[in-house]
Amino acid sequence: MADTAYAYIIPSSLILGTITGFVMHRADFCLAGALRNLCLFRDAALLRATALLVAAAMALFEAGRLAGILPGLPFPLLGPASLATATGGALFGVGMVLAGGCVAGSLYRLGSGSFLSLLAVMGLVAGSALYAEIHPWWQVLQRETTLFADSLTIPQLAGCDPAFVTVPTLVVGSVFLCRWWRAGLFHRRAHAEGYLQPWKAALVLAAVSFASTLVVGMPLGIATTYAKIGGYIEEFLMPGHFAGLSFFRAIPLDYLPPFGGSRLTGGPGPELDAIAAIQFPLIAGIVGGGAVSAVLLGEFGAWRRAPWRQQVSALAGGIIMGLASRMASGCNVWHVLGGLPILALQSIVFCLALLPGAWVGSRILVRAVIRT
Numbered sequence: 001m002a003d004t005a006y007a008y009i010i011p012s013s014l015i016l017g018t019i020t021g022f023v024m025h026r027a028d029f030c031l032a033g034a035l036r037n038l039c040l041f042r043d044a045a046l047l048r049a050t051a052l053l054v055a056a057a058m059a060l061f062e063a064g065r066l067a068g069i070l071p072g073l074p075f076p077l078l079g080p081a082s083l084a085t086a087t088g089g090a091l092f093g094v095g096m097v098l099a100g101g102c103v104a105g106s107l108y109r110l111g112s113g114s115f116l117s118l119l120a121v122m123g124l125v126a127g128s129a130l131y132a133e134i135h136p137w138w139q140v141l142q143r144e145t146t147l148f149a150d151s152l153t154i155p156q157l158a159g160c161d162p163a164f165v166t167v168p169t170l171v172v173g174s175v176f177l178c179r180w181w182r183a184g185l186f187h188r189r190a191h192a193e194g195y196l197q198p199w200k201a202a203l204v205l206a207a208v209s210f211a212s213t214l215v216v217g218m219p220l221g222i223a224t225t226y227a228k229i230g231g232y233i234e235e236f237l238m239p240g241h242f243a244g245l246s247f248f249r250a251i252p253l254d255y256l257p258p259f260g261g262s263r264l265t266g267g268p269g270p271e272l273d274a275i276a277a278i279q280f281p282l283i284a285g286i287v288g289g290g291a292v293s294a295v296l297l298g299e300f301g302a303w304r305r306a307p308w309r310q311q312v313s314a315l316a317g318g319i320i321m322g323l324a325s326r327m328a329s330g331c332n333v334w335h336v337l338g339g340l341p342i343l344a345l346q347s348i349v350f351c352l353a354l355l356p357g358a359w360v361g362s363r364i365l366v367r368a369v370i371r372t
Contacts, residue, residue, distance in 0.1 A: 005261040006277045012215040012354035013278050014308040016208050017285020018292070021108040021218065023208075026194055027201035027292040030105030032096035032331045035358035040366065045188050048180050049198035050336065055173045057219075057341035062166045064210065073162075074152045075218045075338055079329050081345035083145035084138065088328025089350035091320055093357020096332065099123065099317025100310075103223055103331040104286055106318065111290030113301030116314040117265055121226075123318020128223070128228025128268075130319065131326035135247035138327060141275040147345065154343040165343060192298045209337040215256045216278055219338030222286075223331035225279040226322050228267035235270050247326075248365075268326075317361075 024030065034046035036151040064070035096102045099120040101109055106124065109117035131138075153156035155165045159312040180186055209219040227247075242248065248269040256263055266275030294300045306313075325331040328350050330339070339347025 001087065005264060006258040009216050009257065009274075009277050010281050014281035014285045016167065016212050016215075016220070017282040018289040019285075020104065021111055021286035021289025021291075022210055022293045023201045023204045023289070024104060024286075024327065025108045025112055025198035025290040027041075027198045028195075029198050029205070030101050031336060031354075032100065032105055032358075034103045035093065035354060036097050036362055036365075038355075039359045039362035045185065046198055049187055049202045051173070052177060052186070052199055053202035053206050054336065055170060055177060056341050057209050057337060058166055058201055058343075059170055060206060060210040061213070061341050062163065062170075064214070065162065072211060072217060072255070072258070073342055074156075074232045074344060075216065075336075075342070076253055077118065077221070077330070078152050078344050079142075079346055080149050080152060080337060081147045081349040082142045083147070084142040084329050085346050085349045086353040088211070088324045088326075089353030090360075091324035092328060092332065092350075092356035093322055093359075094353040094361040094364070095127075095317045095320030095322075095357075097317065097361030098313045098357050098369070100314055100320055102333070103226075103321060103325065104220075104333050107222070107248045107283060107286040108290030108293075109293075111287035112299060113291075114295035115301070116306050116310060119311055119314040120318035120321075123130040123320075124223075124322040124325075125233070125313045125318075127319035127322025127324075128227035128326055129234055129322075131227070131323050132230075132234075132245040132268075133249035135245070135326075147349070152344055152346070154345065154348075157345065162342070169343070181186070184311075186188065192297075194293075206341075209341075211357075213338075214257045214258060218257055218278075219334070220282065221330065221334035221338065222279050222283050223322075224266075224268050224275050225283055227326060228270055228276060228323075229247065231268060231270040308371045313365065 029049065031045065031050060034050050034193060035045040038047055046320060065073055099106060100116055106117045106120040110121055144280060148157050155162040158165060187197060213219050231242070231248045251265050251267040253266040253274055254263060264274035266273035329346065330350070332354065335347035335350045340351055
């Protein structure tokens with residue numbers, strides 16, 4: 001029965017990942033760039049597009065819930081918010097600015113031939129594996145600093161139907177979105193061939209996340225796979241040490257797929273489980289989509305090297321992101337495209353912590369990496 005579910009989950013994830021990588025490359029859409037531009041240049045264009053993405057995804061998820069086609073809300077793998085989530089979010093903000101891309105941005109740029117993104121991805125794997133060393137006591141910290149243990153979303157905390165919160169939120173958000181649209185703030189001047197305006201990419205990504213929830217049972221998420229790859233490497237190089245790490249034995253995913261069948265389970269350990277079936281094809285698709293877009297535009301990077309400071313920054317940023325994504329129980333893709341649109345408390349805390357983290361990362365970038 002699980003094989004039946006995998007038969008549609010694997011190709012669906014690959015297709016959705018390819019669309020994601022292609023669109024993100026054409027629009028140069030990356031949350032790291034959005035926050036970096038805001039902190040360094042006070043340019044909020046990409047951040048406004050991200051707000052549109054969240055609003056569109058919120059409308060789609062709520063419509064799906066009301067229509068009865070999204071019965072599994074909140075999503076599997078979402079947990080309660082905690083101060084540990086805030087710490088992970090802030091560190092993630094630092095890491096993604098230093099790396100020059102978030103977990104998805106690094107992938108589509110890797111597909112386009114970026115050597116710096118290769119270093120960032122290597123760092124993501126290393127940082128995710130590093131988290132296994134602190135996992136036991138970090139779990140204790142999460143439990144002791146948990147906020148609203150019995151509520152995963154604002155509607156649950158308020159004890160009301162989600163529509164009573166999401167609809168007013170969408171109405172207020174629409175006021176700002178309409179003002180930005182009328183002021184022409186969504187449009188970015190670009191003369192590059194094939195450039196896709198970020199607001200268009202935002203709408204596509206919202207639709208992709210909704211489609212993933214319909215078909216796979218959860219929105220886009222890729223960070224756990226970095227831990228899996230790290231687990232494969234650590235098990236091969238240090239089998240004795242690997243055997244003593246409880247993190248890789250955890251099975252946080254246990255859910256029924258949307259189209260029936262038996263329950264699917266998965267975790268960060270080096271196993272070909274449900275998480276591998278969902279996220280490996282998604283990652284391959286994002287890399288492939290970025291590569292296809294770059295080749296069609298004649299922009300494939302051919303692994304051009306960069307100054308050593310940028311190389312160190314990309315690797316260090318990736319390590320910090322990988323570690324932080326495990327500390328916060330998810331990456332920016334998971335929280336922004338999935339948790340935030342359903343007003344998940346964990347995702348709200350994560351995203352609020354991103355901005356100060358990105359500001360710190362921007363200061364480090366200016367003073368230690370791109371200084372002249």
